[in-house]
Amino acid sequence: MNTVKAIYPGSFDPVTNGHLDLIARGAKIFDHVVVAILKNATKNPLFTVEERVEMLTEAVTGFDNVSIATFDGLLVDFARQQQAQAVLRGIRAISDYEYELQMAHMNRRLARELETIFLMPDARYSFVSSRLVKEVFELGGSVEGLVPPFVIRRLKVRVADHNGSHEAASSTSNP
Numbered sequence: 001m002n003t004v005k006a007i008y009p010g011s012f013d014p015v016t017n018g019h020l021d022l023i024a025r026g027a028k029i030f031d032h033v034v035v036a037i038l039k040n041a042t043k044n045p046l047f048t049v050e051e052r053v054e055m056l057t058e059a060v061t062g063f064d065n066v067s068i069a070t071f072d073g074l075l076v077d078f079a080r081q082q083q084a085q086a087v088l089r090g091i092r093a094i095s096d097y098e099y100e101l102q103m104a105h106m107n108r109r110l111a112r113e114l115e116t117i118f119l120m121p122d123a124r125y126s127f128v129s130s131r132l133v134k135e136v137f138e139l140g141g142s143v144e145g146l147v148p149p150f151v152i153r154r155l156k157v158r159v160a161d162h163n164g165s166h167e168a169a170s171s172t173s174n175p
Contacts, residue, residue: 003031006086006117007079009071012037012052013045014151015059016133018125022090023059023066025119032065034082039072046134046158059148076111087116092126 006026012019012035026033037052047055053068060066071078079087087107091097097118104116120126125146133143137155144152 004086005032005034005082005084006030006088007034007036007075007082007084008088009036009038009075009078011040011043011045011130012056013043013047013130014052014133014147014155015055016125016128016130016147016151017145018090018092018121018128020059020148021121021125022088022119023063026088027063027066029117030065030086030088032067033063033088034084035060035066035068036075036078036082037068037070039070047154051154055148055151055154058150074110076107076114079111079114085113085115087114089116089118090121091118092121092129 006029008023008026010019023033023035035056037049037056039049045052049070053070056068060068069078069082075087087104089100089104091100100116100118104118107114107116121128128146133146134155137143137152138159143155147155
């Protein structure tokens with residue numbers, strides 16, 4: 001029996017309900033989905049890779065055919081290591097498509113055996129991004145319904161820690 005494995009790569013900083021929508025739909029299409037967290041320190045993530053692994057592990061507990069992994073370097077190399085046949089990517093808007101199309105063509109050039117599959121998230125998540133979630137939350141807006149409740153709890157702790165360190169730094173610099 002031929003099984004089809006897909007890699008769903010991203011930073012997932014933090015995981016959103018849009019991500020989870022794509023994971024659930026990908027799990028119906030593919031025999032196995034590997035949610036692959038890119039270790040990219042240049043993106044200045046809010047959460048550590050370990051924290052993102054924990055959040056995604058909690059988020060996918062109901063799926064028997066979804067696993068979590070981390071990688072750095074080229075996605076095509078990771079896909080080969082995982083013996084994957086496809087890359088799953090979400091497209092929310094035309095701007096996503098332009099970027100994702102370039103990446104798909106480059107991945108295809110580097111690994112002809114790897115197919116890129118684009119899925120659109122459910123319309124209610126079509127505007128949601130990790131970056132936007134972080135910005136709205138840090139400015140005091142509600143992200144309820146856009147991320148799982150456990151992500152909101154972690155955001156509260158992280159932003160409180162972050163704000164506390166700023167307050168401590170500013171109070172020590174002013175005599």
